[in-house]
Amino acid sequence: xxxxxxGHASVLIETAAGSVLTDPWVNPAYFGSWxxxxxxxxxxxxxxxxxxxxxxxxxxxxxxDPEHLRKHVSKKAxxxxxxxxxxxxxxxxxECGFTSFVKPVSGEVVSLDGLDVxxxxxxxxxxxPIGDSxxxxxxxxxxxxxxxxxxxxxxxxxxxxGPVDGYLVQFSGAIWFPMVYELPARAKQAxxxxxxxxxxxxxxxxxxxxxxxxxxPTAGPPCFLDEELWGFNDVFDDESNIFPDQTVxxxxxxxxxxxxxxxxxxxxxxxxxxxGCPEHHPYDPSVIYASNETKTAYLRKMQARRMPEVEAAxxxxxxxxxxxxxxxxxxxxxxxxxxxxxxxGIDGGIRLTCEDADRGDVxxxxxxxxxxxxxxxxxxxxxxxxxxxxxxxxLIAEHEIDWVNSLFLSCRFSAQRIGPYNEFVYVFFKCLSxxxxxxxxxxxxxxxxxxxxxTVTLGEWxxxxxxxxxxxxxxxxxxxxxxVLTCQMHGWKWRLAxxxxxxxxxxxxxxxxxxxxxxxxxxxxxxxxxxxxxxxxMSESIDD
Ligand code: FES
Numbered sequence: 001x002x003x004x005x006x007g008h009a010s011v012l013i014e015t016a017a018g019s020v021l022t023d024p025w026v027n028p029a030y031f032g033s034w035x036x037x038x039x040x041x042x043x044x045x046x047x048x049x050x051x052x053x054x055x056x057x058x059x060x061x062x063x064x065d066p067e068h069l070r071k072h073v074s075k076k077a078x079x080x081x082x083x084x085x086x087x088x089x090x091x092x093x094x095e096c097g098f099t100s101f102v103k104p105v106s107g108e109v110v111s112l113d114g115l116d117v118x119x120x121x122x123x124x125x126x127x128x129p130i131g132d133s134x135x136x137x138x139x140x141x142x143x144x145x146x147x148x149x150x151x152x153x154x155x156x157x158x159x160x161x162g163p164v165d166g167y168l169v170q171f172s173g174a175i176w177f178p179m180v181y182e183l184p185a186r187a188k189q190a191x192x193x194x195x196x197x198x199x200x201x202x203x204x205x206x207x208x209x210x211x212x213x214x215x216x217p218t219a220g221p222p223c224f225l226d227e228e229l230w231g232f233n234d235v236f237d238d239e240s241n242i243f244p245d246q247t248v249x250x251x252x253x254x255x256x257x258x259x260x261x262x263x264x265x266x267x268x269x270x271x272x273x274x275x276g277c278p279e280h281h282p283y284d285p286s287v288i289y290a291s292n293e294t295k296t297a298y299l300r301k302m303q304a305r306r307m308p309e310v311e312a313a314x315x316x317x318x319x320x321x322x323x324x325x326x327x328x329x330x331x332x333x334x335x336x337x338x339x340x341x342x343x344x345g346i347d348g349g350i351r352l353t354c355e356d357a358d359r360g361d362v363x364x365x366x367x368x369x370x371x372x373x374x375x376x377x378x379x380x381x382x383x384x385x386x387x388x389x390x391x392x393x394x395l396i397a398e399h400e401i402d403w404v405n406s407l408f409l410s411c412r413f414s415a416q417r418i419g420p421y422n423e424f425v426y427v428f429f430k431c432l433s434x435x436x437x438x439x440x441x442x443x444x445x446x447x448x449x450x451x452x453x454x455t456v457t458l459g460e461w462x463x464x465x466x467x468x469x470x471x472x473x474x475x476x477x478x479x480x481x482x483x484v485l486t487c488q489m490h491g492w493k494w495r496l497a498x499x500x501x502x503x504x505x506x507x508x509x510x511x512x513x514x515x516x517x518x519x520x521x522x523x524x525x526x527x528x529x530x531x532x533x534x535x536x537x538m539s540e541s542i543d544d
């Protein structure tokens with residue numbers, strides 16, 4: 001089984017039973033902020049686009065590139081479609097011209113003429129743009145898991161299918177935290193450091209749980225070619241940068257005793273059948289990765305080559321004809337009326353300042369108590385965003401229903417908040433359509449109604465087994481220190497004395513000292529947690 005790297009999360013997997021192209025992304029994403037790194041625009045995409053199957057894991061723009069799919073991927077390809085709650089991904093792919101779809105039940109293996117495939121879908125409002133997924137496949141001889149950006153709470157569903165030979169996993173940041181926060185540089189540095197350590201640690205847990213023969217670090221990092229975002233590139237010897245590149249991560253893995261990682265440049269060919277699975281690179285990786293200087297020089301050349309694409313688009317973002325306040329009022333007010341759980345979770349206002357030095361700012365308050373949108377007038381709010389008026393005008397003009405998948409991931413904004421991270425804020429901004437909003441509301445309602453009853457003993461505490469965030473198994477993902485439980489899946493924390501979530505509003509943990517009953521639950525005896533407990537404590541709240 002041959003795996004060819006095509007940049008970022010994209011690979012071509014070739015087997016005797018057919019080939020699969022995953023997540024091809026070439027064009028700049030998120031208001032021209034993100035580019036694939038290293039550059040993959042020079043690849044022979046018409047050749048790679050002749051795959052038998054196409055897998056697009058989710059709708060984030062660094063995984064779903066409609067322009068590229070339209071131009072370079074054969075419409076004869078059969079799409080392996082995740083079982084998502086909405087039809088948005090299928091609709092978007094149909095618009096690109098694809099007509100052949102296979103939609104396996106999530107978590108079940110289907111056989112496609114000798115190629116066994118399982119697509120595992122995650123469907124909570126916080127998974128990608130309402131849905132993220134992983135692809136497992138086997139040609140009968142080798143097994144590959146492309147986990148991508150998805151964070152399944154456990155990997156046993158894949159492990160039970162037999163030893164994995166090739167494991168593709170995201171290791172670098174794909175978020176705006178902590179860079180956009182209006183905080184002192186030292187505080188941001190500490191948060192970035194913690195975030196970077198945590199994203200590496202998480203992959204290690206996955207790698208050790210899966211025990212794959214070879215690991216392919218993928219799905220990042222992007223690079224930032226716009227001068228105003230240049231500082232996000234990991235070329236400044238800054239260990240708090242959340243976008244470390246593949247070689248940094250592979251070196252780190254080696255230090256943890258893991259030699260199985262393989263570097264995929266765009267065009268690198270590996271074959272699981274070849275002893276040791278050596279990389280056959282299209283060029284010497286040291287051309288890029290030898291030092292910060294070589295990487296900077298590479299990025300500067302890439303900037304000269306590719307930034308004109310963004311400059312051309314930038315001229316179209318302002319829409320002076322749009323009345324920002326009126327448009328947001330008309331758009332958001334009906335959604336606010338239906339957003340009971342989200343409004344309860346935010347319980348206040350979000351101030352959105354749309355800045356324009358020439359035309360004047362538009363300062364908007366989205367009030368989740370009154371369920372209204374109105375001009376901001378000197379009120380206290382816990383959450384504030386500032387961005388350019390042109391970006392908001394473009395979001396309005398395009399009726400972009402997912403501002404996470406556009407404005408927020410662009411990192412072209414700044415944020416302030418009082419108190420902990422509040423996931424309801426971002427769920428609202430990614431659910432700006434009735435369909436998405438209702439799905440999210442239903443999901444939250446179900447969560448509240450169906451309280452998990454199982455509890456486990458972790459050290460001196462009895463706690464609910466499933467993480468209140470996204471249901472990770474706390475027997476495997478929890479660490480406890482000084483009366484605080486941290487779930488290593490996303491780094492959220494709870495104070496065990498009263499179960500209060502220290503990371504986000506709501507999401508309290510049901511817990512009690514061992515031997516005492518946990519309210520609303522029947523204790524279940526459970527074996528001690530894995531060896532890692534207590535070794536990966538984090539100290540900051542996070543936005544992913
Ligand atoms: S599942 Fe996200 S922190 Fe536990």
